[in-house]
Amino acid sequence: xxxxxxxxxxxxxxxxxxxxxxxxxxxxxxxxxxxxxxxxxxxxxxxxxxxxxxxxxxxxxxxxxxxxxxxxxxxxxxxxxxxxxxxxxxxxxxxxxxxxxxxxxxxx
Amino acid sequence: xxxxxxxxxxxxxxxxxxxxxxxxxxxxxxxxxxxxxxxxxxxxxxxxxxxxxxxxxxxxxxxxxxxxxxxxxxxxxxxxxxxxxxxxxxxxxxxxxxxxxxxxxxxx
DNA sequence: AATATTTATCGTAATATTGCAATCTAAAAT
DNA sequence: ATTTTAGATTGCAATATTACGATAAATATT
Numbered sequence: 001x002x003x004x005x006x007x008x009x010x011x012x013x014x015x016x017x018x019x020x021x022x023x024x025x026x027x028x029x030x031x032x033x034x035x036x037x038x039x040x041x042x043x044x045x046x047x048x049x050x051x052x053x054x055x056x057x058x059x060x061x062x063x064x065x066x067x068x069x070x071x072x073x074x075x076x077x078x079x080x081x082x083x084x085x086x087x088x089x090x091x092x093x094x095x096x097x098x099x100x101x102x103x104x105x106x107x108x
Numbered sequence: 109x110x111x112x113x114x115x116x117x118x119x120x121x122x123x124x125x126x127x128x129x130x131x132x133x134x135x136x137x138x139x140x141x142x143x144x145x146x147x148x149x150x151x152x153x154x155x156x157x158x159x160x161x162x163x164x165x166x167x168x169x170x171x172x173x174x175x176x177x178x179x180x181x182x183x184x185x186x187x188x189x190x191x192x193x194x195x196x197x198x199x200x201x202x203x204x205x206x207x208x209x210x211x212x213x214x215x216x
Numbered sequence: 217a218a219t220a221t222t223t224a225t226c227g228t229a230a231t232a233t234t235g236c237a238a239t240c241t242a243a244a245a246t
Numbered sequence: 247a248t249t250t251t252a253g254a255t256t257g258c259a260a261t262a263t264t265a266c267g268a269t270a271a272a273t274a275t276t
Binding site for chain 3: 110111112113151152155162163165166167169170184185186187
Binding site for chain 2: 004005006008009010013014016017018020021022023024025026027028029030032033036041050051052071073080082083085088089091092095096098099101102103105107108
């Protein structure tokens, strides 16, 4: 097999998993951190910053964008990528809730 | 290639990516949610709850455990798995910080 | 002791991901 | 109009992940 059986899980479970999966690679974490560091949301500079080839970075950016974690604005012939807070807020709410629920458990 | 170039990224970046990656599958999200739902941290019941075969579930549990997201306690011939709050707290802090930083940006 | 129960591991097939060279597209600059 | 620059897409090789049947290991029950 090798294919995730997404159809057996709820939409919400799949949605959270998709967000987490997109963040499940150090290059993509590095991209997010770079976007946070530079407050003018610089774009092609990501390629210079990361130890990866341009097509690889482009692919990682695409995955972050598909997951809704970043947005891309065309500016002339460059593209300006930046954090999309909404997705991070969703994740943060989800994890906060887990922590609250876990704290109320008396187990292990 | 196909192998992640972890050596090019910081330990912290790799650590966050590892946690996120472990949560990047709906079955593992479903396992976490099941553990939160049942406050007696029932174990083999996870296999009955999930639409996956026992070896598959066992493998997912192993990944969650390796990432430090759950703990496993032996109880007779059964094993009791439960949430490890620490890892979730780390993730939550990390995302809270991202949101704070992103909010202070005036970009896009 | 023999059997049942519970969970882990092995082996393997199917599929997905990672990474990059080569190439393409589109706007910018000359 | 040609060239340059920025970024995406294609194609492909290497590796990783997902899923499960078969089997093993370890404790529980009879």
